[in-house]
Amino acid sequence: MATTPRRPLMAGNWKMNLTHLEAIALVQKLAFSLNDDDLEKVEVAVLPPFTDIRSVQTLIDADRYNIAYGGQDLSPHDSGAYTGDISGAMLAKLGCTYAVVGHSERRQYHAETDEQVAAKIKAAYRHGLTPILCIGEPLEVRQESRHVEHTLAQLDGGLDGLGAEQAASIVVAYEPVWAIGTGEVATPDDAQEMAAAIRERLAKLYSADVAAAVRVLYGGSVKASNVKPIMEQPDVDGALVGGASINADEFALIARYHRNP
Numbered sequence: 001m002a003t004t005p006r007r008p009l010m011a012g013n014w015k016m017n018l019t020h021l022e023a024i025a026l027v028q029k030l031a032f033s034l035n036d037d038d039l040e041k042v043e044v045a046v047l048p049p050f051t052d053i054r055s056v057q058t059l060i061d062a063d064r065y066n067i068a069y070g071g072q073d074l075s076p077h078d079s080g081a082y083t084g085d086i087s088g089a090m091l092a093k094l095g096c097t098y099a100v101v102g103h104s105e106r107r108q109y110h111a112e113t114d115e116q117v118a119a120k121i122k123a124a125y126r127h128g129l130t131p132i133l134c135i136g137e138p139l140e141v142r143q144e145s146r147h148v149e150h151t152l153a154q155l156d157g158g159l160d161g162l163g164a165e166q167a168a169s170i171v172v173a174y175e176p177v178w179a180i181g182t183g184e185v186a187t188p189d190d191a192q193e194m195a196a197a198i199r200e201r202l203a204k205l206y207s208a209d210v211a212a213a214v215r216v217l218y219g220g221s222v223k224a225s226n227v228k229p230i231m232e233q234p235d236v237d238g239a240l241v242g243g244a245s246i247n248a249d250e251f252a253l254i255a256r257y258h259r260n261p
């Protein structure tokens with residue numbers, strides 16, 4: 001099996017936080033806290049609210065910051081009468097690299113189904129965006145030890161109808177719902193167990209090469225103080241960071257985890 005080294009990705013999902021003015025201040029501070037070596041070792045991305053993206057783009061372009069950015073969601077449609085929605089074309093035109101798809105908060109508060117998630121993933125690829133597919137189990141499912149089965153069913157649903165070439169570039173984020181915003185982080189072993197199971201399922205659905213290429217992130221109460229042992233797991237390739245990503249100092253420390261003793 002040809003294994004290409006996977007470049008770690010630290011992505012900050014700001015959720016519904018920070019105005020465009022606050023976004024500019026955060027990205028500036030973040031860029032000053034990271035050196036070329038950090039940004040070579042680790043890809044750093046921010047995922048601001050839609051209203052901030054134009055400002056983030058302008059700043060990153062003007063100062064040539066090596067920081068990627070993307071949207072927190074996108075419409076499965078390319079244009080039309082979908083009030084309040086944002087298309088992949090709009091995100092692509094703003095220079096976005098990524099689009100988060102199927103975050104548990106979208107599934108919970110907007111009743112998003114696996115079918116809609118699969119349609120959004122295809123919409124992202126139509127516009128050259130890399131989807132970050134979020135999957136993960138709620139607490140009661142873990143308590144019944146059905147977490148792997150539940151999470152892999154979401155993976156199957158999200159990837160439904162997607163070809164191998166596209167699947168090889170997707171990013172999958174394992175975000176156990178019980179760890180999101182709770183301060184209760186999964187153990188490094190929990191993260192590794194699921195990341196390995198995701199990779200194994202990708203090998204089955206596609207091929208060993210696809211499984212070896214896909215970056216699997218962990219998300220849920222990631223902080224500078226807990227990120228390193230999670231990143232040391234062989235199948236974990238990065239983190240999707242919520243609360244800690246809206247503090248530039250903390251997110252920079254997370255992105256520079258490799259410098260920590």
Ligand SMILES: O=C(CO)COP(=O)(O)O
Pocket residue numbers: 013103175179180181182183219220221222240241242243244
């Ligand atoms: O949902 C998350 C990232 O998408 C995780 O959020 P927290 O880091 O705030 O737990």
